[in-house]
Amino acid sequence: MKCVVYKGARKSDAYLFVKRDFDISRVPSDLLKAFGTLEKVMNLELSPDQTLARADPDTVRQQLHDKGFYLQLPPAESESPL
Numbered sequence: 001m002k003c004v005v006y007k008g009a010r011k012s013d014a015y016l017f018v019k020r021d022f023d024i025s026r027v028p029s030d031l032l033k034a035f036g037t038l039e040k041v042m043n044l045e046l047s048p049d050q051t052l053a054r055a056d057p058d059t060v061r062q063q064l065h066d067k068g069f070y071l072q073l074p075p076a077e078s079e080s081p082l
Contacts (some may be wrong), residue, residue, distance in 0.1 A: 001046045001061055001064055001065070002019070002021075002045055002046075003020055003043075003046060003060075003064055004042075004044070005017050005042050005043075006018065006038040006039060007039055008037065010035060011035050011036070012074065013074030014035070014071070015071075016031075016035060016038065016070075017060055018068065018069045019064045019065075019068045022064075022069060023068075027069050031071065046061050046064070054072060060072075
């Protein structure tokens with residue numbers, strides 16, 4: 001499955017994966033506003049044997065198929081034990 005990965009000016013370490021043929025204007029407007037100006041990071045071919053650093057590739061492919069996009073948020077920061 002082919003997709004385009006974007007990052008936003010306002011959300012550090014958050015990425016928006018969009019199915020290549022998906023009209024980005026169909027992404028919820030609140031989500032687009034939260035990202036700010038989108039910058040294309042890369043084109044990506046998601047194959048069944050693909051691995052991703054911070055997301056389950058099966059989940060990404062399923063959401064791209066179902067919704068046309070996938071939101072990858074930064075990992076939650078753990079609280080200091082001190």
